[in-house]
Amino acid sequence: MRKLLYIFTCLLLSYKAIAGELNSPNGNFKLKFSLENGKPTYQLDYKNQAIILPSTLGFELVKAQDLLDNFELIAENTDSFDESWKPVWGERSEIRNQYNELLVALNQKGTERKINIRFRLFDDGLGFRYEFPQQDNLQYFVIQSENTQFAMAGDHTAFWIPGDFDTQEYNYNKSRLSEIRSLMQEAITPNASQTQFSPTGVQTSLMMKTDNNLYINLHEAALIDYSCMHLELDDVNFIFQSHLTPDVLGHMAYMQAPTQSPWRTVIASDQAADILQSTLTLNLNEPCAYEDTEWIKPVKYIGVWWEMISGMSSWAYTDLPAVKLGETDYNKTEPNGTHGATNENVRRYIDFAAEHGFDQVLVEGWNEGWEDWFGKSKDYVFDFLTPYPDFDVEALNEYAHSKGVKLMMHHETSGSTRNYERHMDQAYQFMVDHGYNAVKSGYVGNMIPRGETHYGQWMVNHYQYALTKAADYKIMVNAHEAVRPTGLSRTYPNLVGNESARGTEYESFGGNNPDHTTILPFTRLIGGPMDYTPGIFETDISQYNPNNTSYVRSTLARQLALYVTMYSPLQMAADLPQTYEKYMDAFQFIKDVPVDWQETVILEAEPGDYITYARKDKASENWFVGRTNDEEARTSKINFHFLTPGKKYIATVYADQKDAHYKDNPKAYQIKQYQVNSKSKLNQYCAPGGGYAISIMEVTDTSTLKGLKKL
Incomplete structure (x- = not known):
């Protein structure tokens, strides 16, 4: 038996x-x-x-x-x-x-x-x-x-x-x-x-x-x-x-x-x-590792960045052929006249942020060492502490805080992660001492230790170390050139952004394909949010730098849509303040759109062709819609079933004009308002490389609907 x-x-x-x-x-x-x-x-x-x-x-x-x-x-x-x-x-x-x-x-x-x-x-x-x-x-x-x-x-x-x-x-x-x-x-x-x-x-x-x-x-x-x-x-x-x-x-x-x-x-x-x-x-990730998360807040920011990316200004203070950190006296060197991170320029960005309700101002190129930072395989590149002579850390942070704005720190490691870890505690403490609570870190170039790569186990452990060390100082992290995200933001929600893909900066380096933003949500964003840096209104880069003939492969209306379709709790209005001042009617959408959501609905989707999102603000009953389109002209057909039945709303539609085109006529946009409810429908034209954005505001005073067409 x-x-x-x-x-x-x-x-x-x-x-x-x-x-x-x-x-x-x-x-x-x-x-x-x-x-x-x-x-x-x-x-x-x-x-x-x-x-x-x-x-x-x-x-x-x-x-x-x-x-x-x-x-x-x-x-x-x-x-x-x-x-x-x-x-x-x-x-x-x-x-x-x-x-x-x-x-x-x-x-x-x-x-x-x-x-x-x-x-x-x-x-x-x-x-x-x-x-x-x-x-x-x-x-x-x-x-x-x-x-x-x-x-x-x-x-x-x-x-x-x-x-x-x-x-x-x-x-x-x-x-x-x-x-x-x-x-x-x-x-x-x-x-x-x-x-x-x-x-x-x-x-x-x-x-x-x-x-x-x-x-x-x-x-x-x-x-x-x-x-x-x-x-x-x-x-x-x-x-x-x-x-x-x-x-x-x-x-x-x-x-x-x-x-x-x-x-x-x-x-x-x-x-x-x-x-x-x-x-x-x-x-599939573990629950939040932090008991206290009150210091982690979604951020809408502007920054001294696009003018450098376009070549209009520079990260470096001088044109010295080589520098040695700690041995170069920048007070005795001649400025190159194109440095972007100056006291005067940064104050201008702070004023613009304060006037229009932005949380923070990113400043790149503020610290010593940018003259020969790239491609030299230097172990000791930056100390992440010492500003150039024309950047007054204390005064600028005091000025920003007086206007209800914070400065966002920038740490470019140039791939020398050993050097970054060497300075990390000091660098994070420096941020705390000067009122910074968020950092954009970068890993451009080949890795040091030499022979390691961006995505190996050694570097994966480094990114994790930087993230958890930042949490010790209550600092949020936006890591560029880091390993692609895999949902770790659930466990470590101070990871508020990553790049880890071809972002808007490449529009200044020769351009992204028009269908790029119709694919990224199906690929890169599966693992977590991306700091895509949208909001470029001047799509002709030569207007900023005559030597740069690149152009942004997007209409202005689609640039607005990206704030909805390219999800991130960290959203940048990436263009220059003087450009936004020319298009304040369109800029209103960037001011209105939230960065944290209560609900998300997909209205249309086909990878490589188009995506239409509707998202509900976490703090109100307002909804926002974004549509990104590939290189083909299309008509988007949506209904507003996601709205609360019985309630009335004003929908402001920022859309392509009929003659808009990402290459030939990108700034051809129109703004129309309608009264809508949960039974409304919309057929909206989308130009090649175009799209549209809609803000849908709940109406409590029905008199505001007078004269508005019903959808």
């Missing part, structure tokens, strides 16, 4: 190993886990259509037997979870976190090493990660390769940028998976620091669309103490495999059990809008 029971138990375990299944709470997704000849394998379906075909899991290790096969199932547990939580800031005031979970515990026969794989299936997709429990046979280990596969069910259309260990600052490409190899060389455009790894390597977040009109997104969540994941495509079988960012030795990650990998994520739907509405990435 005992022998028969033993045989039955073995058969049962074998059955579980090949038939572990999990459904999402709404039943649309189905996950299957199996051990195929000892190899961990999973697959994912959505409404009975294959999203991920059978795909293997595991690791190759350095100087140790690989964790790829010969596994046996020793335990299998399922669980369910359902809660709601309130983000400190975000696209909605409350987020539901509901999933079903499958945990499989595996033992590798012969080595007796154990690994768990945890799957969480949400109504918007799948997250899974590897977990390494405390054990005698696997303590310290080095990963040579993570062999996580994502086997696609066909030659999907993809929106992709080249796989690169140092930059995400590329224009997006739209192509079949089978075409990536032939397009890769053309897709790689110059950057200050870049390291590609494969002719079929691409970056996450990767957006795809199938011939059956399914939308699929691959990314990762909770990237901590691990290297950033890219995807390498087998373009014959359409199988992606994870490709981690290596260190200088070619090793991918250094691990000590107990530990775990980041989550690997698959978001999918038959509606493009569902990808944009997904909260899966945030939900």
Whole structure:
């Protein structure tokens, strides 16, 4: 009897190993886990259509037997979870976190090493990660390769940028998976620091669309103490495999059990809008790490920045060929006459911010060392403390605070992260002492320590250190050129912004594709908000710098829309005050639009073509709509069902004129007002590279509606 029971138990375990299944709470997704000849394998379906075909899991290790096969199932547990939580800031005031979970515990026969794989299936997709429990046979280990596969069910259309260990600052490409190899060389455009790894390597977040009109997104969540994941495509079988960012030795990650990998994520739907509405990435991160979050506030700011980006002014105080920090007496050097961060110029920005209700003023180029900061592989570049002679830190901060405005700090590391960590405590204390509460940090150029890259484990740990150290001083962080976000803003909400993609600055460096902002919300913004720096009204850069013939590939109306479509709790009005003063009627939208939201609704969406968002202000009953359009003229058709029934509103529509065009006539805009309610509808023309923005204000005095056309 005992022998028969033993045989039955073995058969049962074998059955579980090949038939572990999990459904999402709404039943649309189905996950299957199996051990195929000892190899961990999973697959994912959505409404009975294959999203991920059978795909293997595991690791190759350095100087140790690989964790790829010969596994046996020793335990299998399922669980369910359902809660709601309130983000400190975000696209909605409350987020539901509901999933079903499958945990499989595996033992590798012969080595007796154990690994768990945890799957969480949400109504918007799948997250899974590897977990390494405390054990005698696997303590310290080095990963040579993570062999996580994502086997696609066909030659999907993809929106992709080249796989690169140092930059995400590329224009997006739209192509079949089978075409990536032939397009890769053309897709790689110059950057200050870049390291590609494969002719079929691409970056996450990767957006795809199938011939059956399914939308699929691959990314990762909770990237901590691990290297950033890219995807390498087998373009014959359409199988992606994870490709981690290596260190200088070619090793991918250094691990000590107990530990775990980041989550690997698959978001999918038959509606493009569902990808944009997904909260899966945030939900896979841990709850807020801070008890006190009152010091973390969304920010709308202007800054001494675009005039430098355009070449109108400079970061550097002098034109010295070389400087040595601490040994150059700037008081005895001749100013170059183009320095932007001067007392007089900064006061002008402060006055403009105070007059129009902006929270902060960013000032770049305020500190010594900019004369030869880039490309010299200098370890000791900036001290983040010493201002140029024409920038009076105390006086300017006192002037700003007297007008209800704060200055925003700028820390450019020039890639020398060792130097930044050397000065970090002093630099943050300097901010506290002078009334700064937010910093824009930058990582332009190749990394020091030399041989490291922007997205390796070493740098991931540095960004995390800078963020948590900033929290010790109650400082918010906006990190540029850092690793792409993976939802960590839930846990560390002082991470109020990132760049980590090709932003508005590239409009001055040759331009972004007109469809760029119709793709970014499906890709880069899946992991968190972006400091895109919109609001450029003067699209002809030569008006600021005659030697720069670039132009912004957007109409003025779409620049307004980006404040709604490119979500961030940190929004910049990036153009110059004197330009905004010429277009104060359009500038009114930038003044009105909030940076923190109670609710978000997607009205129209198709990656690479158009996106229309509606968002409700967190502090009022007002709504704001934004539409960003690609290079084709289109008519947007929306209704106002999101408004509260029975209430009346005034809608101010900032839109393209019929003859507007991002290239030939970008400033052709019109402003119209209507009275609207929840039953109203709007058909609105969108020019090539255009769009529109709408502010929808609740009306309590109906007399204000007199004379306004009803929609």
